[in-house]
Structures are given as structure tokens and as C-alpha cells.
Amino acid sequence: MLSITLAELAWSFLRVGLFGFGGGFAMIPLMQAAAVNEYHWLTMKQFSAAIAVGQITPGPVAISATFIGYQAAGISGAVVATLAVFTPSILAMYLLARFYLRVRADPVVQGMMHGVLPVIVALIVMVALGLGQEGVASLWQVLVVAVTVLLAIRARVPYVLLILGSTVVGMVATLAGKHF
Amino acid sequence: MSKPEKTDIAAVRTPASKEVALVYLKIGTVGFGGGYAVMGLIHAELVEKHGWLDEQRYQNMLSLAEMAPGALTVNLLAVIAYRLGGVWTMLIATGALILPSFLAILLLAGVILAWQGVGLVQGALAGLTSGVVGLMLAVAWDLLEKFPRHWYYYAVGLVALAADFFLHLNPVWLILAGALAGGGKAFFFSRRGGSAGKPKSGV
Incomplete structure (x- = not known):
């Protein structure tokens, strides 16, 4: 049983790593498709925790794979998911480093990148709306979303501060809800 | 050099x-x-x-x-x-x-x-979720700068949005379709000046 889950983790996260064009956030829709929709390793709430944890720790968003792997199959799951999610990146960089002059000059390759990015934007927006529908219910949460968007776009506040800030707001709101 | x-x-x-x-x-x-x-x-x-x-x-x-x-x-x-x-x-x-x-x-x-059943952890998770949703929207906004400002790419994005919403396809297929749409456009139109193919980069 465990080895089947490990194989599924490896297969899923190799795909996540291979198709996540446009930076770490591009991997989030792919991770959701695999971990929540396809294999049901996590609930939507746990998935948002996985993404959030990827933000408060140092290192890239892709590290959320570790959380998902751990939830699916313990420590060995964490190791397999982590290795799988980073393998395509490293392989791609190796190949690009060797052949990039030929690849980069090709207008069709450029065009492919430009066609992928709008799709990534659409997918990220859809995941954000899905997470919001599931987990953003109170007024204070809507405010946190709005303030986060503004601070990230306008003031370039580091992601980790925004995530820590919203966590603290969540804890305060819960305590306040209990006592008043 | x-x-x-x-x-x-x-x-x-x-x-x-x-x-x-x-x-x-x-x-x-x-x-x-x-x-x-x-x-x-x-x-x-x-x-x-x-x-x-x-x-x-x-x-x-x-x-x-x-x-x-x-x-x-x-x-x-x-x-x-x-x-x-x-x-x-x-x-x-x-x-x-x-x-x-x-x-x-x-x-x-x-x-x-x-501890996901504990009240305070649930509150923290509710806050985290809101922060993550906000961050994702901000990142999506930033990514808009990375492809050319041309109606074609916005149309690709809208089609992907609709396809994801109505068809629930695996994102991998949508990404491949996007690559095909962008690569196809470059393949057929790259000889015609190609100003539309220039990214608005330099951010």
C-alpha cells in the first residue's frame, strides 16, 4: 500500500515540477489537481495550510510538496515528493545550460512561453477563488485578502511577513470571538 | 565578447x-x-x-x-x-x-x-488561508506583466479560465494547449514583423 502511494507521489510531483512554468506559484494549481482532486491526500483546508507553510518557511513554494508528501505517506512520502518536484527543474536547467543559445533564439519557443503564462494566470486565479470559497467566510478574512493583495502589489512587502501577519490576525480574531 | x-x-x-x-x-x-x-x-x-x-x-x-x-x-x-x-x-x-x-x-x-482540531490553530489556519488567497491574486497580477500586451494572449487566458471552470480539465492539458496556442502563433506569424511577440519585459 505504502509503495503504491509513494509511486503515485513520485508520478504526481514529477508532473507538477515539469509543467510548473512561470515560477513556483504556477505549481499550485497542479499540486491541487493531484493532491486534492485526483488522489485525495488532503482536504482543501489542509491544502491551503500546505501552501501557507511553503510561504513561511525559507525556500521556494514548491516545498509545499514536502507537506503534501508527509500527509500522504509520512517521512518517506515527504522525501519522495520533494525529490520528484525538484527533479524536472534541475534537469531542465542542466539541459538549458548546455543548449540554451539555440533554444532561446527560437521564436516558437518564446511563443510557447508567452502562450503558457496566460493559462498559468487563469489557473492561479481559479485556485485562489476555490480556496477562498472554501476557507474565506468571515468579514475579517475578506479584509485580510484585500490588504494582502494591496501590500504585495503596491508596497512589495515580503511574502513571509504577509503570511505571518494574516496568521496573527486569524489567531486574534479567534480569541476575540471567544471572549466577546 | x-x-x-x-x-x-x-x-x-x-x-x-x-x-x-x-x-x-x-x-x-x-x-x-x-x-x-x-x-x-x-x-x-x-x-x-x-x-x-x-x-x-x-x-x-x-x-x-x-x-x-x-x-x-x-x-x-x-x-x-x-x-x-x-x-x-x-x-x-x-x-x-x-x-x-x-x-x-x-x-x-x-x-x-x-493540532488542526484546536481552536487557536483553526483560527491561525483561517488567517493563513486568507493570506494565501491574497498572495496568489497578487502573483497572478504580477504574471500579467510577463507576456505581451496583445489581445491574443488575453483571449488565451480567458479561454483557459472558462475551460477550467466548465470542463474541470487537468491543468496539464490547459498548459499544453497554451503552449500550442502561443507556439502556433509564433510559428505562423513570426515573419510578419513580430512586434506582437515582444514581451513587455524590463520589470
């Missing part, structure tokens, strides 16, 4: 793979939060402090890293490590980069999954 003299001196000093791995371990430990914050740290460490590559080379590596799938920071650091010392250095240094966050995640995953 002639390089400035200062660069030649810097390029002579090739670091050992252990040295690269240690610097990457540091970046992996203090490089919180991804995105622009970490890019600044990488630049400060590798270009300014250690002088392992010059500005021109750094920009080349960066544009290379943007072409590959996955986290920009990992791609960038992997290719720089490869240039500095080959495949082994790339593997060891990238491993060192990821190790600190891997351990931190395991710790946090244990705590969150064990």
Missing part, C-alpha cells in the same frame, strides 16, 4: 563545490518567503559578496531560469552552481539549498496536522 577587467579577476577564482554548498545552505536558511526578497539575497551573496559571477552573467542566468519550469530561485541557483562546478556541484548545492526548508516543513506539518 570582451569583459571588463574586474570580471576577469573574479572569474579566475572558481569556488570549490563545498564552498558553493555552504553559501546555498545559508541562502536556504535565511531566504524566507520566495520571490523578490530572495532574489535580492541571491544577488547580494553571489554577485556582490563572493563575486562568483558578474552582473551580465547573472542576468543571463536569470533569463535562462525563467524559461524552465519550477521555482525561479531554485532554477537560478541550480544553473549558477552548474556553471561554477559542473553536475556534482549543482546537485550538492541545490540539495543544500532545499534542506533547511524541507526540515522546517516537516516540523510544521507535524504540528499543524496534529
Whole structure:
């Protein structure tokens, strides 16, 4: 049983790593498709925790794979998911480093990148709306979303501060809800 | 291509793979939060402090890293490590980069999954979710700058949005379709001036 889950983790996260064009956030829709929709390793709430944890720790968003792997199959799951999610990146960089002059000059390759990015934007927006529908219910949460968007776009506040800030707001709101 | 003299001196000093791995371990430990914050740290460490590559080379590596799938920071650091010392250095240094966050995640995953029923943890998770939703929308907004401002690409995005909403396709298919749409356009129209194919970059 465990080895089947490990194989599924490896297969899923190799795909996540291979198709996540446009930076770490591009991997989030792919991770959701695999971990929540396809294999049901996590609930939507746990998935948002996985993404959030990827933000408060140092290192890239892709590290959320570790959380998902751990939830699916313990420590060995964490190791397999982590290795799988980073393998395509490293392989791609190796190949690009060797052949990039030929690849980069090709207008069709450029065009492919430009066609992928709008799709990534659409997918990220859809995941954000899905997470919001599931987990953003109170007024204070809507405010946190709005303030986060503004601070990230306008003031370039580091992601980790925004995530820590919203966590603290969540804890305060819960305590306040209990006592008043 | 002639390089400035200062660069030649810097390029002579090739670091050992252990040295690269240690610097990457540091970046992996203090490089919180991804995105622009970490890019600044990488630049400060590798270009300014250690002088392992010059500005021109750094920009080349960066544009290379943007072409590959996955986290920009990992791609960038992997290719720089490869240039500095080959495949082994790339593997060891990238491993060192990821190790600190891997351990931190395991710790946090244990705590969150064990205590997800506790009220305060639920409140924290509710706050976290809101923050993540906000961040994702902000990142989507930033990504809009990375493809050309042309109706065709906005149409591709809208079609993807509709297809995802109504058909619930696996994102992999949508990404492949996007590559086909963009690549096809370049293939058929690249001879006609190609001004539409120019990215609005320089951000």
C-alpha cells in the first residue's frame, strides 16, 4: 500500500515540477489537481495550510510538496515528493545550460512561453477563488485578502511577513470571538 | 565578447563545490518567503559578496531560469552552481539549498496536522488561508506583466479560465494547449514583423 502511494507521489510531483512554468506559484494549481482532486491526500483546508507553510518557511513554494508528501505517506512520502518536484527543474536547467543559445533564439519557443503564462494566470486565479470559497467566510478574512493583495502589489512587502501577519490576525480574531 | 577587467579577476577564482554548498545552505536558511526578497539575497551573496559571477552573467542566468519550469530561485541557483562546478556541484548545492526548508516543513506539518482540531490553530489556519488567497491574486497580477500586451494572449487566458471552470480539465492539458496556442502563433506569424511577440519585459 505504502509503495503504491509513494509511486503515485513520485508520478504526481514529477508532473507538477515539469509543467510548473512561470515560477513556483504556477505549481499550485497542479499540486491541487493531484493532491486534492485526483488522489485525495488532503482536504482543501489542509491544502491551503500546505501552501501557507511553503510561504513561511525559507525556500521556494514548491516545498509545499514536502507537506503534501508527509500527509500522504509520512517521512518517506515527504522525501519522495520533494525529490520528484525538484527533479524536472534541475534537469531542465542542466539541459538549458548546455543548449540554451539555440533554444532561446527560437521564436516558437518564446511563443510557447508567452502562450503558457496566460493559462498559468487563469489557473492561479481559479485556485485562489476555490480556496477562498472554501476557507474565506468571515468579514475579517475578506479584509485580510484585500490588504494582502494591496501590500504585495503596491508596497512589495515580503511574502513571509504577509503570511505571518494574516496568521496573527486569524489567531486574534479567534480569541476575540471567544471572549466577546 | 570582451569583459571588463574586474570580471576577469573574479572569474579566475572558481569556488570549490563545498564552498558553493555552504553559501546555498545559508541562502536556504535565511531566504524566507520566495520571490523578490530572495532574489535580492541571491544577488547580494553571489554577485556582490563572493563575486562568483558578474552582473551580465547573472542576468543571463536569470533569463535562462525563467524559461524552465519550477521555482525561479531554485532554477537560478541550480544553473549558477552548474556553471561554477559542473553536475556534482549543482546537485550538492541545490540539495543544500532545499534542506533547511524541507526540515522546517516537516516540523510544521507535524504540528499543524496534529493540532488542526484546536481552536487557536483553526483560527491561525483561517488567517493563513486568507493570506494565501491574497498572495496568489497578487502573483497572478504580477504574471500579467510577463507576456505581451496583445489581445491574443488575453483571449488565451480567458479561454483557459472558462475551460477550467466548465470542463474541470487537468491543468496539464490547459498548459499544453497554451503552449500550442502561443507556439502556433509564433510559428505562423513570426515573419510578419513580430512586434506582437515582444514581451513587455524590463520589470
